[in-house]
Amino acid sequence: MTFDELGLQENLLKAVQDLGFSQPTPIQEKAIPVLLSGTKDLIGLAQTGTGKTAAFGLPMLQLLNPEEKHPQVLVVCPTRELCMQIVNEVEIFKKHMKGVHVVAVYGGTSISQQIRDIRRGVQVIVATPGRLIDLIERKAINLEEIQYVVLDEADEMLSMGFQEDIEFILKNTPRRNATWLFSATMPPEIRSVTKRYMKEPFEITVGTKNTANKLIDHQFCVTTAQHRYETLKRIIDFNPGMYGIIFTRTKADAQEIAEKLTREGYDIDALHGDLSQAQRDKVMDEFREKTLQLLIATDVAARGIDVSGITHVINFELPDDVEVYTHRSGRTGRAGKTGVCLSIVHARESFKIKQIERMVQVPFHKVEIPTGKDVCRKQFFFFMDKLINTDISHGDYDTYVPMLQEKFADMTKEEVLQRVAALEFDRFLRYYENAEDLNLRHTDRRDDRRQERTPDGRADRKDKKFAPSSGDMVKLFVNLGTKDGFYKASFLQFVLDLSDLPKDVLGRIDLKEMNTWLEVDRKAAQKMIGSIDGKKFKGRRIRMNEADSVRR
Incomplete structure (x- = not known):
């Protein structure tokens, strides 16, 4: 099929031809004819980098009325970077249309300027949830005029805690003709939102639900816990043309590794929650311009990053959730290009590889860590x-x-x-010259266990979540749970970022709907409680204390 057969009007076809495209991607081929009807709700499940912006961008431009100078289409996405990317692409699609205006609305910049832009007369608003709610509260935007709502990267928005904001937006767009939801995965939270706010949605799946991109070579190597950093260095040196993102669990890890590699002469910088918006923009601009060869990031900081040409994604540590792995790996292998997602694991994490392999339904290849x-x-x-x-x-x-x-x-x-x-x-x-073999052989496993012991002979608590609890751990209670938009990986990062503690202090995490029980190293428990208890989350006071005191 060609774009000519999809039912698009001439000025949009000309813009597509100017880009050099003649054949639509699978998601575009399936979605565009349905969306052009203008009355059908749609759920589009496809990996990032498959052309979703054009799949909804072209139909929405055809359906709006350029004569009416008020917002008719609202696109909601999780991050500033994705917001800007969508606006840039829509600007290209509408280049042969007169009188159509698009505005980007996101935090970290002047809200006054964004209000002035909206009042000048726009038909399309692309917004992040937080800034959009600010505009609504200031009565700077009237959602009742919105005819089409697009939720892009819906799973990422929910995992970042925007569920209440999304439901507020959908409740307050009563005159919308259709809702179009696009997502890489379909967790239960999204399914519940679609049931409440969408009418018999037409569902399109490109590939299989919750699967990883088949253009990505999923690899893993096995080393000892203490050789993880040295393994990362060796992988970078073995791939001199690499242009990639390295993922860590915490901002402390991201900063520490970036500083180490910078001192050793690598073009790298870190992206994490402690950076101001100006610092974040500077890092991202340098990475896009390839002044930086590598970017090291936490999952939260990397949400919505879309940079073309990324060759490698490296998991310095495996995430706890399969959906997080899917989002990490989806930074490469985009727009029809191949990529590599390589995970550094130690012996006791091998079972995680099998779990992820089953869930994402692609084979993982074990690779040897290169010799010197x-x-x-x-x-x-x-x-x-x-x-x-x-x-x-x-x-x-x-x-x-x-x-x-x-x-x-x-x-x-x-x-x-x-x-x-x-x-x-x-x-x-x-x-x-005398580099050692970093691969974990079968004969090394007892040594690995010995290396993971503390000086006083107790087993080190790395990966304690999968180890039995002991007297060295304290169980804590927190009044946050899945209802607050958390899953295990995001909750882990949330508590570690607030307390500024290393991940090694955590043990098992039992995440429930209304609250969470987590094990913490006894020596770190009071610091964690002092850092988190009494803080606010979405206007609600966080309560954290020892589980024994809750029972009493």
């Missing part, structure tokens, strides 16, 4: 290719050739090449 010689060889070939492909057409290098020939007259060509190689590779050769 492998790294040097790969870097050498990469350098040779770079040397051969160097463009010498723009400089007056002929002027210097006679001087170079005179300078190197006493050397053979082989000796010159050896010196060039030594200049480039001396650091790698010295570093990896």
